[in-house]
Amino acid sequence: MDRRDFLKITGGTFLVGTSCAYAFRFLATSVAGADVETGQAVKKWGMVIDINKCRSDCTACVNACRQENNVSFHADKRWDIHWIRKVNVETEIGTKTIDKPVVLLCNHCEKPPCAQVCPVRATYKRDDGIVIVDHHRCIGCRYCMIACPYNARFFNFKDSEEWPNQEHPKRSHGVAEACTLCAHRLDTGRMPACVEACANTGAGAIIVGDLNDPGSEISRITTTRTVKRLREDLGTEPKVYYIGL
Ligand code: SF4
Ligand code: SF4
Numbered sequence: 001m002d003r004r005d006f007l008k009i010t011g012g013t014f015l016v017g018t019s020c021a022y023a024f025r026f027l028a029t030s031v032a033g034a035d036v037e038t039g040q041a042v043k044k045w046g047m048v049i050d051i052n053k054c055r056s057d058c059t060a061c062v063n064a065c066r067q068e069n070n071v072s073f074h075a076d077k078r079w080d081i082h083w084i085r086k087v088n089v090e091t092e093i094g095t096k097t098i099d100k101p102v103v104l105l106c107n108h109c110e111k112p113p114c115a116q117v118c119p120v121r122a123t124y125k126r127d128d129g130i131v132i133v134d135h136h137r138c139i140g141c142r143y144c145m146i147a148c149p150y151n152a153r154f155f156n157f158k159d160s161e162e163w164p165n166q167e168h169p170k171r172s173h174g175v176a177e178a179c180t181l182c183a184h185r186l187d188t189g190r191m192p193a194c195v196e197a198c199a200n201t202g203a204g205a206i207i208v209g210d211l212n213d214p215g216s217e218i219s220r221i222t223t224t225r226t227v228k229r230l231r232e233d234l235g236t237e238p239k240v241y242y243i244g245l
Contacts, residue, residue, distance in 0.1 A: 042127050042128060043210040044128060044210060044239070045128050045181055046108070046210075046218055046239035046241065047240045047241065048240075048242075049205060049243070050206075050207075051100055051101060051205070051245060053203045054086075056088060056099060058201060060197040061197055061198050062082065064197035065082075065083050067164045067165060068185075068193035069171070069193070070162070070170050071083055079158050081156060082154065083106070083179040084103060084194055086103055087101075088100065089101075089102050100244070100245075103205075104150070106150070106179040109239070110238075111236050111237050113148065117143040118143060121134075122138040123138075129239060130181045132180055133175065135177065138175045138177075140174040142176050148178075156175050156176075168184070194206055221243070225243060227243055228242050229241055
């Protein structure tokens with residue numbers, strides 16, 4: 001895949017998405033700030049992916065996500081879903097063309113078009129910035145899939161076949177879902193499964209942290225290093241930052 005194709009994929013659905021967005025009233029989403037009851041600062045979770053540290057032959061993050069969230073692999077590509085995936089992007093450096101592995105997942109947009117178009121408010125943004133789907137509310141209309149400019153949403157055509165993590169439900173058919181940033185882990189002080197798996201390989205290419213905390217590692221990186229976000233021109237304010245893109 002070359003850079004142009006990559007940008008087409010990540011941006012190609014936006015025009016259809018915006019027309020959908022106008023078809024429904026704007027559904028308000030939570031805004032991070034101070035907790036109204038405690039007055040304490042609310043977290044705003046974000047992610048940094050350093051693609052210079054990511055090896056193209058490694059799938060540790062993808063496998064860990066499948067295990068943690070019961071996202072089954074379906075050999076038939078019509079049914080397969082993936083909350084995190086890797087694509088190779090051709091980049092020209094001087095006279096050379098090299099392949100760079102790019103990890104793609106939900107960007108947990110600060111202004112998420114998927115939440116704006118959801119007619120039943122199954123998709124919403126939490127106060128801490130995580131965009132999530134209530135799978136009990138979702139009616140499977142798939143407007144969110146059309147609205148997402150990053151192709152980050154997948155529709156469960158089938159129930160999960162395997163159930164590796166029995167602390168969580170299987171993925172059920174008829175629901176459109178995406179990465180939850182392992183909210184269940186962050187809520188209990190653990191890092192997302194992909195972050196842990198990547199660290200265990202020694203690469204440490206994925207970092208998750210609180211963008212509202214000026215002392216956090218993610219704040220230090222995003223304020224002192226050159227980082228890029230995908231399709232910033234769309235105004236969705238993605239919270240996944242890339243180093244080396
Ligand atoms: S990347 Fe797509 S699914 Fe994720 S919050 Fe943004 S619009 Fe929604
Ligand atoms: S598929 Fe589900 S989450 Fe997506 S817009 Fe429809 S009801 Fe909302």
